[in-house]
Amino acid sequence: MPNSHEILDLISIMIDAFFYFIGHPTYSTSIAMLFGLYFCFSSPQDQRGASWNDDAYQEVGLIMSLIALRQGLDLFEDFRVDIDRLDFQFQSTLLDLNPILNSTMSFGFDGISFCFYILTLFIFPVCFIAVWLIRDVAREFVAILLSVELLLILSFTSTDLLFFYIFFESILIPMFIMIGLFGSRERKIKASNYFFLYTLFGSLFMLFGIFYLYYITSTTSIISLLNYNFNQNDQLLLWLAFFMAFAVKIPMFPFHIWLLEAHVESPTIGSVILASLLLKLGGYGFLRFSLPLFPIASNFFSPIINTFSLIGVIYASLATIRQIDFKRIIAYSSIAHMNLLVLGLFSFTKQGIEGAIFLMIAHGIVSSALFFCVGVLYERHHSRLLKYYGGVVQVMPIFSIIFFFFTLANMGFPATCNFVGELLVLIGIFQNNTSVLLLAATGVVLSAIYSIWLFNRVIFGTLKIKAVNFFIDLLEIEIIVFLPLLILGLFFGIHTTSIFDLLNIPVDLIVSKNFCK
Numbered sequence: 001m002p003n004s005h006e007i008l009d010l011i012s013i014m015i016d017a018f019f020y021f022i023g024h025p026t027y028s029t030s031i032a033m034l035f036g037l038y039f040c041f042s043s044p045q046d047q048r049g050a051s052w053n054d055d056a057y058q059e060v061g062l063i064m065s066l067i068a069l070r071q072g073l074d075l076f077e078d079f080r081v082d083i084d085r086l087d088f089q090f091q092s093t094l095l096d097l098n099p100i101l102n103s104t105m106s107f108g109f110d111g112i113s114f115c116f117y118i119l120t121l122f123i124f125p126v127c128f129i130a131v132w133l134i135r136d137v138a139r140e141f142v143a144i145l146l147s148v149e150l151l152l153i154l155s156f157t158s159t160d161l162l163f164f165y166i167f168f169e170s171i172l173i174p175m176f177i178m179i180g181l182f183g184s185r186e187r188k189i190k191a192s193n194y195f196f197l198y199t200l201f202g203s204l205f206m207l208f209g210i211f212y213l214y215y216i217t218s219t220t221s222i223i224s225l226l227n228y229n230f231n232q233n234d235q236l237l238l239w240l241a242f243f244m245a246f247a248v249k250i251p252m253f254p255f256h257i258w259l260l261e262a263h264v265e266s267p268t269i270g271s272v273i274l275a276s277l278l279l280k281l282g283g284y285g286f287l288r289f290s291l292p293l294f295p296i297a298s299n300f301f302s303p304i305i306n307t308f309s310l311i312g313v314i315y316a317s318l319a320t321i322r323q324i325d326f327k328r329i330i331a332y333s334s335i336a337h338m339n340l341l342v343l344g345l346f347s348f349t350k351q352g353i354e355g356a357i358f359l360m361i362a363h364g365i366v367s368s369a370l371f372f373c374v375g376v377l378y379e380r381h382h383s384r385l386l387k388y389y390g391g392v393v394q395v396m397p398i399f400s401i402i403f404f405f406f407t408l409a410n411m412g413f414p415a416t417c418n419f420v421g422e423l424l425v426l427i428g429i430f431q432n433n434t435s436v437l438l439l440a441a442t443g444v445v446l447s448a449i450y451s452i453w454l455f456n457r458v459i460f461g462t463l464k465i466k467a468v469n470f471f472i473d474l475l476e477i478e479i480i481v482f483l484p485l486l487i488l489g490l491f492f493g494i495h496t497t498s499i500f501d502l503l504n505i506p507v508d509l510i511v512s513k514n515f516c517k
Helices: 004-022 025-041 054-078 111-133 139-157 161-170 172-182 188-217 222-226 232-249 257-265 268-293 295-322 326-345 350-381 397-410 417-432 434-459 476-494 497-514
Strands: 089-096 104-109
Touching: 025 054, 025 139, 054 111, 054 139, 104 111, 104 139, 104 161, 111 139, 111 268, 111 350, 111 476, 111 497, 139 161, 139 172, 139 268, 161 172, 161 188, 161 222, 161 268, 172 188, 172 268, 188 222, 188 232, 188 257, 222 268, 232 268, 232 295, 257 268, 257 326, 268 295, 268 326, 268 350, 268 497, 295 326, 295 434, 326 350, 326 417, 326 434, 350 397, 350 417, 350 476, 350 497, 397 417, 397 434, 397 476, 417 434, 417 476
Parallel strands: none
Antiparallel strands: 089 104
8 A cells, every 4th residue: 555645646646637627726726625625534544454644634734735825826927917806807606506596606816805815825834834743633633724724715715795604604613623622721612612602693694684685686796796886774784784794703892702712722723723814804804895885884884993993902902911821912912903904994095905905914924923932832831821931032042033023023013014014004094084093003002012021021031940941942843834924924024016916906996986085
């Protein structure tokens, strides 16, 4: 019987050949995930009944995610940045429910969806590399990661509202299992229940909204809906229904409680996926549905959005300074950044919206790295309480340098990716409302305070050898995990045109449809 490496090489060749004939990027990347799931749950056995070891499952996941990434990068070369957003590129229909229901399982890309598609493809290979750091990993864990990646790809590329909702909600299942089975502490069951119930409750309003929207328009095609003029009363009602789903997912204040529990109790990779990708589904929902479909309602409710977001930015920033748990600090920081970018989305300016999208991408990179930093320390010392740490630079200099870079990025230091997004968001807010700008800028200042405070508390000071005694710097595989995130964090802080070229026309169309004041 061939060994696992030979089988994986054969799989890679088969998939490459299959992709050559398929052509559509969503199908090709999705099939990579399905291949991985198939081999996770039907592992080959030799004559003695022995199946693959854990490393083989991790190799399957990594290879599938790298193949999907390669397909996405190949697509970037063919993606046109000068095409009308209403004409989604690479459109394809997999399932047509007509005449039973005027709905299709269809997929396509514009510049906005393509950004989140590529972010998904970049994050998951890093997660699969990090799987090697987990002791006694089960093949079910790899299968969960493949399932989440598949559903995220389908969510970001769906051009039908009904199927977007199906994929959007289906992500709850593997993430619920991941937190409940592979969480780090005894509260993991409570955290998984919080995550599931909060997000499901919010999404039920969206489901009712979809039913009403279909009753009005007789279609769930996003392209058709973008050309439909809803009356004011319908916009107000539908906007509120969709708002509940996306506000919980981001999460906006006061719907943020579930995120703290989920982050703290999740395994490190679970926290990375939550912060870098799942929260972005909320922002993507505002961009894809709330802003372009319901412009009158978006303007009408913008004062409420600004109020909630400002409270979220300032409250989360102040709460961050008060925390003593490493993970809760990063979780509160994520809430503050996500509420800040919501202010950019509802500034109704090109700079604000582009800055919010850029900040979502930057936050996906930086928050992933910070949660991996937490994981590195937790794996060595099995504690996330700050009182046990100090003077880490004396024994982990490489880790300290990497942690320093991402601390700077988190506080929006120039030449890092967060700086570009935060600056544009603040410019957009300034053009819309100077009072909101002053309060939002307070959150940015607080971000610098708690970032520097956290770094000084952990890295400098007296080495507490009575509390922690397993001192070893980053392993090679840990450096490999951090390296792509570090490169991307620096690259997008210096070279921004690759993203803004993708966003130029889609954002122009959102602004022109909505909010010329």
